[in-house]
Amino acid sequence: MKTYDKAKHAIRFYLLRRLPTCQQTVEKISQSMERPLTLRERISLKLHLWICSWCQWYMEHLQLIRDAARARADKAPDLLTGATLSDEARERIRHKLSNQS
């Protein structure tokens, strides 16, 4: 087990030195949500994520934000409490509409 950990550590170190940095990787992660990545990009992203839990979490978080925002957008009107048309706005609109009809 100890040899395995040592080997893993060595591989991690080796890869981190040669792969794109986290700063370059997060930009790729964002682009992966907009366009299909090339094979080369996919491989270096996969390898980076394999050894970097920070970027792994980063990618999960972006997906979570997207999923939650879209779910909220679908449900928002029924769920939101407090935010309703103010009485002033309601009267203003009512007045405007009665002038038009």
Place this chain on the structure above:
Amino acid sequence: MSEAQAKALHQSPDPGRWLDDHGDYLFKYAVFRLRDDTAAEDAVQETFLAALKAYEKFEGRGSERTWLVGILKHKIIDHFRRTQREAPIGEEFEEGPEHADFFARVDEWKGHWTNEHAPTEWHATPAELVERSDFWKVFGDCLSPLPQRTASAFTLREVDGLKSEEICEILSISVSNLWVMLHRARLHLRNCLELNWFKRED
């Protein structure tokens, strides 16, 4: 009631009742996207006015609310288009904070996450977050400091799920501009949510 009366009743629009039945619903729909009460009120008003003009085309087909939301969607996009025109893209195009400091390590790992900004584990699901109004308050506050155009691009993409080409057309920007803006918005928002929501929960 005779058939003719029923038909007449059906065909004359009743904007006062629309306002009572759908006003709040449409307002909530708009305010989540526009994050501005006045702009959302205007969008609702424009929706009803447009609905009044286009009533003949509706003819009671389908749900009234779905029809109104369909009009509102266009009004919201018009709003984004208008704010874009008021602040046309300049020489010094502001795409939002670059947050290079997130990766400004001073050791040999320059370009990797600094300890202060490295992501942590979140333990949350979309289903839980959808219900939390206080989370969406933080979400809105986190989007506010971004340049208007960047926040609009983010909303159109991540909330409404529009395609890149549609967003570029609405905001008059190139695809590469859009990608840079989305990347910076995500980097900023994720960090802001972590600081102001997920860390607080621990």
